[in-house]
Amino acid sequence: MLWFTQIVGILILFVSSPLLWGITQTVKARIQGRHGPPVWQMYWVIAKNWRKETTAPEFSSWIFRIAPSVSMAALLAVLIMIPSSGQVPIGWPHDLLTVFFLLALERFWIGLGGLDSAGTFGGLGSSRTSTIGTGIEPALLAAFGVLWRVGGGSAIEPITPLLKASPGGTIAWSLAAVSFALLLLAELGRMPVDNPDTHLELTMIHEATILESNGRLLALSQLAMTLKLTVVMALGWVIMGPHFGSSWPNLTLLLIELAFTSVALGWIESRLTKLRYFQLPAYLSIAAGIGLLGFLLASGGFNL
């Protein structure tokens, strides 16, 4: 039964990720006073690009061609580990640190692919992705550290049931949640860090790294982009969100939470402008600082 719900959960999350992307886009369009494309648009875009011919820049190598697949694989590995219905039937490597390194691997390969595209914009995008990555990683570690201290281990499992007994843990949990929310925007290349909708190649971060991709490479990159959105949001909700005892209500709850987050993301993005590139370290330091504060609090004897 555990295996069955887990597999259903994985499939649902995987299939619904372009839809969640579409929800955010639709919310943004409506706030701007536009109709916008249909919610399903991302499916058609991915399918269209998948059917197209794939070419690569003259001076690129095999790295450029496998980069989207590697980042896709890393995200799929994270997806498998997410206890979408509350529990995961597997033991090791079902671990927060593994997730951390898989996300780092994904970012690293996106950067490599951008560099290997042999274009100036790809290089610029890689440089920016890596720079932001160095800010994201300590902050993410701090947030995971809180979960580790509060949850008493680095396994990916809901920590909210453990909070009832500990007021200090609740504060630490709130700090971790805030830090994670700030990181989510940076990790997913959302406003105010990056603008996923821009056509201005000079301001791009994530988009610049896949600027030279087309055909299947582009389709894979886009699918990975939507999957990352789902995976990171699901990770946050499963660990830090509310939790039921049995599996099916948990899965339903997760889907509602994801839809809600997509709407919220669209709303937040419409309210913000992009930060100056040189102000991003400050933004990420705030996220890291909040996470670290939570970690210190959780380490100071409040843990269970």
Added chain:
Amino acid sequence: MTTTWKHQNQLHKDSGHELLTLTANRRGKLTSVWLDPDDHRQSFLDLDLVDGSFPSLAASLPETAWDEREIHDLFGYIPLGHPDPRPLIRTPRWPKDFLPLRSAQLSPGWLEVEPDLPALQVEGDGVTIMKVGPTHAGIIESGHFVFSIIGENVLHLDAHLFQNHRGIEALLEGKTVGEVSPLVTRICAADSVSNQTNWASAVEQLAGFIPSERLLLNRIILLEAERVLSHLNDLAQIPAGVGYQVAHQRALAMKELWQRGLQSLFGHRFLFETVHPGSAVSAPADAVSEIVHAVRRHWVPWRQVVMGHHGFTNRMRGVGTTPLDQVIRMGAQGVTSRAAGKEFDARQSIPWYGEVFEGPVIRTSGDVLARFELRLDEVEASLRIIEKAARMTYKTPFQDQPFTVPEDIDGRAVAFSESPHGLNVHDVSLSQGRVSRYHVRAATYRNWPLVAQTVAGNAVADFPLINKSFELCYSCTDR
């Protein structure tokens, strides 16, 4: 002779005159025309070429650098001592003997060579050369930008415009007065009315025709309507540069509303062919103020939201700053120059604007924010001017003024107006009822070199924002 040319031009610049045009003709003569902003008088300075060359002014008057390069490319006259004698308009694909404004017959031909001109680049460790364009990701005109960057900082920008030279000046030569309007209207869609008005004023001046007050009021309404249209577009583009999509889309909606209004009032969304020598399209004052009110209903809340957005205003502050002395040195015009504190608006120097014009809007900080706020205030001022002029048309009697162009119309007139981008000048020579030389000097021509200078020292990622705050059109520059 040579020293007087340099000396006289320098003297005019130093005494605060505005350079209207610097151009040549095929008879081997160079002329510069300066405008005295106080008494609105124009002074003409002439220079005869010696051995097909002339002394360059560019070293001491950098605003003439492009004019002289253009004269070299189109006439083949050589500016002696020019600090940057690279081709400006010529592409390597033009045959050597192809001089569009000098050759009697244009030799057709197109060499099969690389189109790129040599670019100024910074060399050294860690410097990356980034080429952008000429085809861009957005729906904009063609411009090739060669950035020398180190990390995220721009060290130098070499802008190669003139990718779509249409040869309008050469096309206009030999045309009769009646054939000019359709071409002049289409020099640029953003400054169309300004171009049409210049042409009409030049012809009327040469024909000795005095336009009635009502005709001039109608022209003022059209000129200001064009300014509102262009500024609304620019105000929509600046938020897009920092991803503020809500402000971007809402402003575009206002622009669309305005354009539909223009279509219903004057018959064209871009106001093409609305001003002709001796006439201008007019609309009933009630209908005009109705459209103005319709836009204001969206404008007032939009302005409040945008200027109340801390993230947005903070993003514009201190970015892309142009100091006043540089603005004056480069002869910059329009929004760019007034945002840095230069108190010049060509409308001051156009007598028929009269009391309708409230005086120039000035900001002093010279950054993106100043240019944004300046446009906000100018839109409101233009809307007020439109309403005022529309009311005044009621009071002025309608006179039927038949205008016929004299068969033998002859002479030279320099007409100018304040286009949405700044001082826009037409230098028109007619002989025996036909155009013998037509020179267009758009405001953007003066401002482009300044954009390149401003960007150096800023972050690469801020270039779109800075560029959009200037929002210069390419087609006025590259006629």
